[in-house]
């Protein structure tokens with residue numbers, strides 16, 4: 107059994123498709139007969155092929171002026187297609203900046219509610235049942251829509267398994283007919299906060315630092331350890347808010363969800379909003395000077411100690427080991 | 431600049447939270463101003479103070495005529511507030527909230543509407559875009575920096591890889607991230623002054639919205655199940671007495687990471 111059709115708003119990070127978007131396409135192809143991907147770029151065959159490899163039958167290339175943010179533009183294109191053609195059964199969005207903007211604007215245009223922060227979506231009696239975490243991940247709520255479609259879902263990364271399901275695909279370019287009020291917000295410049303090493307979302311090892319490091323300078327311990335382990339750097343919101351590292355590093359409820367093979371938490375207390383973003387890690391190592399820090403309740407190995415002593419010693423030991 | 435700031439009054443996040451019999455967050459107790467909205471109030475106050483003209487008006491939709499959070503916002507320096515409270519609004523989702531706020535804010539003319547990026551209790555992060563669309567406003571969401579330039583705003587918006595610099599022609603809407611400005615604390619004078627600042631109270635019927643469009647009816651969704659999430663067991667916890675790193679190296683070796 108499957109529902110009729112699902113649209114997915116897919117996103118790029120730089121020039122490549124985000125893994126989270128591919129996860130949505132993959133899940134859409136499991137629950138629906140046809141999958142249409144809406145993409146904010148034109149003519150990139152390698153992107154089309156990757157989308158079709160995971161099950162996208164149709165790819166809509168959104169044609170817009172680059173100074174108009176993609177999220178709003180996608181909502182306009184989707185709404186106009188729905189007014190002229192058949193509405194899909196459901197539309198999936200990433201829980202990203204553009205994804206939430208697209209979902210929000212479309213919801214208001216179509217007068218349809220949205221379910222957000224979804225981490226699981228299953229088909230039951232030919233209906234979609236969506237789950238999201240509450241109380242910092244301590245409880246799960248599953249919800250279904252009762253009104254007319256399209257059903258709108260904003261879905262967190264790492265919710266679905268990525269599994270190839272190659273299909274034939276067609277493409278179509280759709281322009282923005284009436285951007286109206288959107289044109290009053292114009293992107294002048296885009297800046298990238300440079301990062302080296304593996305991406306936080308995809309890394310096998312994530313080394314994350316929190317306020318316990320004491321200062322922005324001491325945060326270099328996190329970077330050095332990550333480099334030695336070929337891992338990505340993560341951070342708690344406390345240190346992002348303090349301006350030690352850019353927001354792109356934040357792990358947790360309002361940051362990224364990571365599921366690495368190993369998560370190392372340095373000077374992080376383990377607030378529920380942080381843990382909800384990393385407790386899916388296969389293994390967790392925590393260093394914290396407070397024996398009662400909540401992070402120890404989920405750590406496979408907990409070390410009660412001063413990060414500014416334990417981590418330098420660890421870095422030295424690892425360097426010696428590598429030198430051998 | 432005349433600025434509308436949307437603020438949410440939520441159950442105190444520091445207290446224990448409960449579900450009501452309908453599996454919704456229990457909101458019958460005392461509510462407080464969501465910390466996530468203090469950045470918007472601060473930014474609005476600075477824009478008005480820097481420009482030496484205009485005012486900051488707070489808008490809140492809340493159950494049982496709650497004003498505690500609004501008084502906190504007024505004590506920081508906002509000049510007045512509008513509260514929309516009505517029993518039929520209970521169980522409102524973000525779209526219902528956006529409809530109500532849109533109708534209430536549209537009763538006056540504002541240059542700028544400010545919201546938080548997401549509330550502390552619901553954290554869906556979509557209400558700002560819904561509100562902007564209903565009000566037919568341009569918007570920049572997830573903003574971390576705001577500067578004023580003749581009649582426009584120059585803002586920095588977070589992106590997945592860094593940030594965008596965006597010019598926003600007013601009237602418009604922004605949603606502000608935590609940490610974008612350092613919110614001030616209320617002082618005694620502010621707290622005393624807030625007691626006599628006007629709070630206009632509206633019912634749904636004052637906004638011309640039909641009860642079928644909002645609250646439980648408007649949400650058009652049903653909770654099927656609530657379950658306790660599986661917990662992760664904790665492993666070994668050791669004290670570092672100078673040799674803690676040795677245990678860690680062994681652990682990394684066992685995982686074949688080094």
Ligand SMILES: Cc1cc2nc3c(=O)[nH]c(=O)nc-3n(C[C@H](O)[C@H](O)[C@H](O)COP(=O)(O)OP(=O)(O)OC[C@H]3O[C@@H](n4cnc5c(N)ncnc54)[C@H](O)[C@@H]3O)c2cc1C
Pocket residue numbers: 315316317318319320341342343344345356357358359360361362372373374375376377378379380383393394395396399411412413414443549550551553
């Ligand atoms: C709506 C909302 C959303 C949020 N979203 C997120 C999110 O996405 N991600 C996130 O991380 N947080 C989030 N938070 C914030 C969260 O509640 C915590 O405030 C934050 O995670 C704390 O960061 P921290 O662990 O670095 O700091 P703290 O809680 O201050 O912990 C610092 C820890 O360091 C330890 N320490 C101090 N010195 C040393 C030392 N020398 N050696 C070893 N240990 C030391 C202390 O014992 C303490 O446990 C959110 C909060 C709200 C309300």
